Structure formats: structure tokens, C-alpha cells
């Protein structure tokens with residue numbers, strides 16, 4: 001793994017929320033409106049007003065080369081109900097509109113609302129067309145609900161863009177902006193993941209805890225870290241389990257991987273020199289080469305197949321920078337294994353986790369099934385990579401698994 005490549009936070013776009021309350025300021029006294037009969041605001045009036053409002057707004061957008069906005073029928077329905085339930089619609093708080101709307105449509109992460117009143121329909125339409133949100137490409141729908149307020153007309157307008165729920169399938173099909181409910185704090189937030197992404201550690205902008213670790217495979221498919229394990233197994237000596245200690249077995253398996261694989265940075269052979277990619281465990285074995293996360297995944301997968309508890313660690317190494325390594329359990333002992341070693345593996349290479357704590361600073365862990373994160377004190381979690389009280393599981397949602405490629 002190359003220093004810095006894991007520093008992506010996943011560009012987090014906090015829900016963009018816009019207000020417009022300027023139009024609430026009292027205007028001049030409109031004498032004419034006193035004598036003008038108020039229209040009956042029925043369903044057909046609403047429809048007519050809405051289509052005029054959209055026409056006005058799109059006339060303002062076209063010269064700015066912004067795509068035309070259209071109605072979002074579901075948000076439209078919400079807006080009518082919201083206004084109807086309000087005894088005094090002219091006093092609606094826009095925050096309440098945002099809160100209720102996002103509770104019902106979590107994908108509506110881009111929102112602007114405007115409450116305008118006027119003595120005339122034309123002026124109301126003019127105010128909506130002059131609203132700053134109109135000129136923003138962040139919004140692609142416009143919805144209005146008209147009401148009467150004394151002798152005046154009022155309109156609550158919402159411009160919105162709904163984005164899909166975050167999923168690997170969507171990320172791989174189109175990339176872009178998504179919403180996600182944080183599994184830690186429950187807040188819904190927006191995030192942006194491009195198809196061309198490299199390694200991504202996605203964190204919640206509210207609680208700052210990681211909720212996913214993604215990486216591109218060599219075909220450019222973006223996958224969850226856990227998906228790079230493919231159950232790779234090395235056959236051990238028939239008497240290994242009865243005649244060798246755990247440490248001897250770990251060293252023997254580790255040695256075979258070290259003998260098989262050369263250390264190779266992605267950038268050494270990739271056409272796209274900027275792009276960090278991960279390999280499946282069997283792929284690293286067959287290609288006889290990989291960088292730190294590739295050989296770590298291969299080593300951890302091999303140890304898991306041999307019955308050991310092992311995890312890949314993403315973190316910081318005092319000498320190297322951003323790095324990946326393996327941690328394995330033998331009885332109640334935990335060893336940090338440096339998968340990029342090329343020497344003969346000796347007992348000296350088998351470093352107890354607590355003794356490596358000064359140089360190996362873990363940030364996230366993963367195995368075949370789970371990602372693990374920690375909120376514990378670093379003096380504790382650097383010494384113990386397996387305690388469930390220090391490292392909490394982030395279960396992988398089954399529906400988010402990308403289909404496996406056939407590698408052979």
C-alpha cells in the first residue's frame with residue numbers, strides 16, 4: 001500500500017440545505033389586493049400554478065445551461081399535506097419542512113425551501129423565479145403548494161434532488177452521490193463515491209466513525225474489503241496439527257507465502273499509475289506478487305483456512321506510513337505479521353502485538369466476514385487486536401455484496 005492512498009475520507013457532502021426567508025419581510029401596502037377577489041385555491045389552481053412556476057423557473061435556468069427542473073410527484077404530495085395540516089401556513093418554519101421531508105424521503109439530501117406571499121399570482125411567480133436556488137444545478141425538481149393568507153396568496157416551494165441509497169451495486173453502475181444511514185449514530189448523510197475511486201475508508205460526518213472500507217479490484221470493480229478473501233488454503237504437513245506448535249505452523253505457512261510472492265507496488269505495473277487496486281488472495285498467489293494489502297489478505301486468508309483467528313489490519317507504520325499487515329492469534333498470544341518480509345521467517349519475525357505497539361498503529365481491521373473499528377484508547381487497542389470490547393464488529397450487509405468474479 002502506498003503512503004497516503006488510504007487517506008481518502010470519501011468526499012462527504014453534507015446535506016445541502018438552503019433557506020429563503022427574505023420574502024417574509026413585509027412589503028409595501030398593496031391597496032389593489034384589497035379589492036381583487038382571491039382565487040379559489042383548488043386542485044386545478046394548484047396544478048396551473050405549479051406548471052407556471054416550473055415554466056418561470058426553467059426560463060431562468062436555460063440561459064445558465066442548467067437542466068430543466070420537473071415535478072417530484074411524491075414530494076409534491078408531501079408538500080400539499082404539510083400545508084393543509086398547518087393552521088397558519090404563512091408561519092411555517094422551513095426547518096420543520098426539511099426535517100419532515102427528510103424523515104420521509106432520506107434520499108432528499110439536496111433541499112431548498114422558500115415561503116413567499118404576495119397580493120398577486122404574477123408577483124408570486126416572479127418571486128419564485130428570482131429565488132437563488134433556481135440557479136443551482138444541485139436541484140432538479142421543483143414543487144409548490146399555494147395557500148391563502150388573509151387577502152394575500154402564499155406559496156411554499158421546495159426544490160430538491162433525491163439521491164439513491166449507498167450500495168456497491170449503485171457505486172459500480174454509476175458512482176456519484178448517495179445517502180447513507182450511519183450504522184453507529186443513525187444519522188442520514190450524503191456521500192460521494194466515484195467509479196474511479198481508489199481505496200476508500202468511508203466515515204460518518206456526524207460521529208466520525210468509519211462505516212465501510214472499499215477498494216477497487218484489478219478489473220476496476222469497487223468491492224468491500226472483506227470480499228477480497230476467497231477461502232485460499234495451503235495444504236499443511238499431515239502431522240502439522242499434532243507435531244507442531246501453533247507458532248511453527250504459522251511460520252511455515254507464512255514462509256511459503258513469502259517464498260511465493262514478490263513485493264510489487266501497484267504502480268510498478270499498472271497503466272494507470274495513480275490507481276491503487278487490491279487483489280483476491282488466490283490472485284496474489286497465482287500472480288506471485290502483490291503489495292502490502294494483497295499479501296496481507298493472502299496470508300490472513302491462509303491462516304483462517306488453517307483454523308487460526310487472523311485479521312488484516314489497515315493502519316500506520318512508524319517507518320513506512322500507511323500500511324497493511326496481519327495479526328494472528330495462537331492460544332492467548334497475538335502476533336503482528338509483516339506480510340512484505342522476504343527473508344527466511346524466524347522466531348524473531350514473530351512479534352508479539354503489545355511489543356509492536358509503538359510501530360504498528362492499527363486503524364481498521366477486517367476478516368472474511370467483518371470490518372472492525374475501535375473507539376478505545378490507543379494504548380489499549382494497539383496491544384490487543386481481538387478483544388470484542390476494544391474492536392467492535394461492523395457487520396457486512398448481505399445485500400451490499402458485489403457478485404464475485406471468476407478468477408480462474
Ligand SMILES: [Zn+2]
Nearest residue numbers: 182185204207
Ligand atoms: Zn455516525
